Amino acid sequence: MSIKALAAKLFASKIYHQTQTWAQKPVETQEKIFQKLIKNAKETSFGKDHHFNKIKNVEDFQQNVPVRDYEDLKPYIEKVIKGEADILWKGKPLYFAKTSGTTSGAKFIPLTKESMPYHIEAARNAILHYVHETGNADFVDGKMIFLQGSPILTEKYGIKFGRLSGIVAHFVPKYLQKNRMPSWETNCIEDWETKVDAIVDETIKENMSVISGIPAWVQMYFERLQQKSGGKKIGDIFKNFKLFIYGGVNYEPYRAKFENMIGRKVDSIELFPASEGFFAYQSRNFGIKNEEGMLLLLNSGIFYEFIKADEFFEENPKVLTIGEVEIGVNYVLIISTNAGLWRYNIGDTVQFTSLLPHRVIVSGRIKHYISAFGEHVIANEVENAMEEAVASTNIVINEFTVAPQINPANGLPYHEWLIEFENEPENMEIFAETIDNSMRRQNIYYDDLITGNVLRKVVVTKVSKNGFQDYMKSQGKLGGQNKIPRLSNNRDIADNLIKSDNI
Known part of the structure; x- marks a missing residue:
């Protein structure tokens, strides 16, 4: 075992035990997050508009701050984009992550110096939980690829703009930079098909051990690899490929196709990241279908609220906190964050599979459903x-x-x-x-x-x-x-x- 692999195991054990500390105290953990958020935003424009100085508890918060979607929050965001400080969060954000909204067109989501580290730590900790659970750490000596957007950023009024995955590319730890692929130049290619072909050329002869990305686009990468190699299985091209990391969609519809293309089973880690925050990751049972769900990150600068999906469009739906949720109910996820998103509806729905610790599956989107006849299929x-x-x-x-x-x-x-x-x-x-x-x-x-x-x-x-x-x-x-x-x-x-x- 290499020194790097041994260090990964030791670090994984430390992170695992730190996680257990807050995961076993969900209500207390969320209360601390809530109080910290309110305290830090009292002097912002949003905080003053919504009387944060008078908010003592969650009930006060819910009475003073309505649930919002992006369009409702947009007047505040536009002020920040124009360079104004202390609007949604103290100071200015470091970044705006541009997303392709399905209902609002392009959206610009703030990332602050307080929120950005949690995006990086969550991705790291997901891998460390895998190491702790399985004992597998040799993959750290191989090459790792993260299929992502271009890291090229623009800047305006001291704030940088880009895709979340491109922003994250600027935060790759030094100990991973030699292992990380593709090259910076290739990662900067904007045209996706050109980029995938360049990634294939760079990686096909490398010792790839970890591959990460949205399944549909990783599938495209695998298909191009097979074309380039004359039809070889991915597992034969990359003999030490051991771990697939994905997020954004359910892997199960793709699993059979992937295992056929790879030629063998590989472990996988499911993530629940978004520009608005990194919400959850799979923390055990990595070699099988992830029916257990992902660990909800209650200690990551995000205060969570939940509304039952079948009540969401009512005039005054009941809003629940972490101590009130039930297993198997479809909830709309509402977040307040240290990036200045307040009672923000991200559009995703979740179901809890466990309450201690709190684990979730992503069940869909509140605006992505079929109910043309009242069936509300999710x-x-x-x-x-x-x-x-x-x-x-x-x-x-x-x-x-x-x-x-x-x-x-x-x-x-x-x-x-x-x-x-x-x-x-x-x-x-x-x-x-x-x-x-x-x-x-x-x-x-x-x-x-x-x-x-x-x-x-x-x-x-x-x-x-x-x-x-x-x-x-x-x-x-x-x-x-x-x-x-x-x-x-x-x-x-x-x-x-x-x-x-x-x-």
């Missing part, structure tokens, strides 16, 4: 149904999305599943039936609609090879942190796929 349900159908037929899929068809040319309305198959099922009717049965078991409202002849069973539409990549390219969202929504309550994506001859 991403977690369609992913479970797809996983079940794939497992029962041994097929492999590349990508999929689901949309309602309200006005079909013939027959009853239905949910249309647009799927890009690597290999198709022998019997498409049985495949669709498996999906439909799974959806009916998971969602009683959907089952009622089928039983009552309001909807007919799901319809599967085949998407051509690389159809989703072509669609994302046409939208200017190929690569990086961009991803296809699993489902939509409209047909914008579905109709675009059909119109562009990707069907």
